[in-house]
Amino acid sequence: MSERIPAQSAADAQPPLIWPSGYPDGYAVVDVETTGLARDDRIVSAAVYRLDARGEVEDHWYTVVNPERDPGPTWIHGLTAEALADAPLFPQIAEEFAARLAGRVLVAHNAIFDWSMIAREYARARLEVPVRQRLCTIALSKELSLPLPNHKLESLAAHYGVVQQRAHHALDDARVLAEVFRPSLHLAARQQVRLPLLACKPLSEWSDSVVSRADGGTDGGGRRSYGRGYATWRPTRKRPACPYPNPGRYEPGRRLIQGMRVAISGDTSVDRELLEDRATEAGLHIASSVSRLTSLLVTNDPDAATSKVLKARAFGTPVIDEGAFTQLLQDVAPAPEG
Incomplete structure (x- = not known):
């Protein structure tokens, strides 16, 4: 009331x-x-x-x-x-x-x-x-x-x-x-x-990455600016390019296929970088945004009005939660030959 x-x-x-x-x-x-x-x-x-x-x-x-x-x-x-x-x-x-x-x-x-x-x-x-x-x-x-x-x-x-x-x-x-x-x-x-x-989904799995100071604090080397005056001295992390072509959208109920473009939105129970690492190791392409070429969006909050969720709705991109995605990662189909 x-x-x-x-x-x-x-x-x-x-x-x-x-x-x-x-x-x-x-x-x-x-x-x-x-x-x-x-x-x-x-x-x-x-x-x-x-x-x-x-x-x-x-x-x-x-x-x-x-x-x-x-x-x-x-x-x-x-x-x-x-x-x-x-x-x-x-x-x-x-x-x-x-x-x-x-x-x-x-x-x-x-x-x-x-x-x-x-x-x-x-x-x-x-x-x-x-x-x-x-x-x-x-x-x-x-x-x-x-x-x-x-x-x-x-x-x-x-x-x-x-x-x-x-x-x-x-x-x-x-x-x-x-x-x-x-x-x-x-x-x-x-x-x-x-x-x-x-x-808010608390992290259930976390792995500390190696923290390195690239050049003793000078402006060269690995210095990375974050705007608003913030800075940190860690080298920028770059993922290797996915070696497989994009086979298209994920079909619900079927396996993921190497080369699929996967975007992740919102909180995850596994630290985001760990989850992305596992997807990359399985042969998937981690995308930073959602476009018409995105194969799948992973989110634990599909009702959130985030830009990725809204674009996924507009493009008809399939959406699944983290748990389902983790299960699918265990058996990713190899990229089609040729």
């Missing part, structure tokens, strides 16, 4: 707000600062603002984390190796972090990044993060058609008149996000908008 609650102000001429019955019971607004943007980068600080069902702040929490490696872009997050030397390791804060996420929807700005970094840290620690859904405030602002010049956090903050005090400090970024999320949530409720919730 829907609950009628009073409007926020007596001066508000809008009708009383009827809160949608299907909205979540609580949220964890999260921000993490990291050593970079790659899969083997680490968290250096984390903050959580816990909100109730209507976006009111319950409490907040912040910690720094020793990443056990170079802290990366200190000119952005301000955390040096010296400052992090005595900070706790991630496994030491994992339980408290999890307690603040448990039973809530994870909210973040560009939530796939924060969730991916958190999921990887828990996988490294051989622990499971208690999050089952996430909400990206970028996706929500698009659903609400907010008049923003772009979808940066500072633009969203300016729209709601929220003042940023320390940009790229996890605690202040989380505070700003919590303050802009509340009016966005109420606007969504007033418009009866379906929240853009996505499933």
Whole structure:
């Protein structure tokens, strides 16, 4: 049942707000600062603002984390190796972090990044993060058609008149996000908008890759830029070209055939690179996007409005989940001769 609650102000001429019955019971607004943007980068600080069902702040929490490696872009997050030397390791804060996420929807700005970094840290620690859904405030602002010049956090903050005090400090970024999320949530409720919730699938299998610093930190060699001032010093990973021609679309109920173009969308229970490696070793072509030539899309969330899912629908590309794909990988048919 829907609950009628009073409007926020007596001066508000809008009708009383009827809160949608299907909205979540609580949220964890999260921000993490990291050593970079790659899969083997680490968290250096984390903050959580816990909100109730209507976006009111319950409490907040912040910690720094020793990443056990170079802290990366200190000119952005301000955390040096010296400052992090005595900070706790991630496994030491994992339980408290999890307690603040448990039973809530994870909210973040560009939530796939924060969730991916958190999921990887828990996988490294051989622990499971208690999050089952996430909400990206970028996706929500698009659903609400907010008049923003772009979808940066500072633009969203300016729209709601929220003042940023320390940009790229996890605690202040989380505070700003919590303050802009509340009016966005109420606007969504007033418009009866379906929240853009996505499933979070914790990693069940993880393998640390070799981390190498190509040239001692200079600008040459393997330095790889990620934009927004972020950088990491890992060589770019390139997959070998698939040696087989594309045999066409996958036919449901039949075997995969070497050379098929496979795209993967959303969270996977096996680390994405491991899953892609297995597909490549089986003779499949891993595609970064979906086109008319794509043989198959693998996703655990076929209802998500991601670009890959939407294109797959438009092109009629077959869609299966990770479990079915993993089974099919065990018996891939050889490429046709000639």
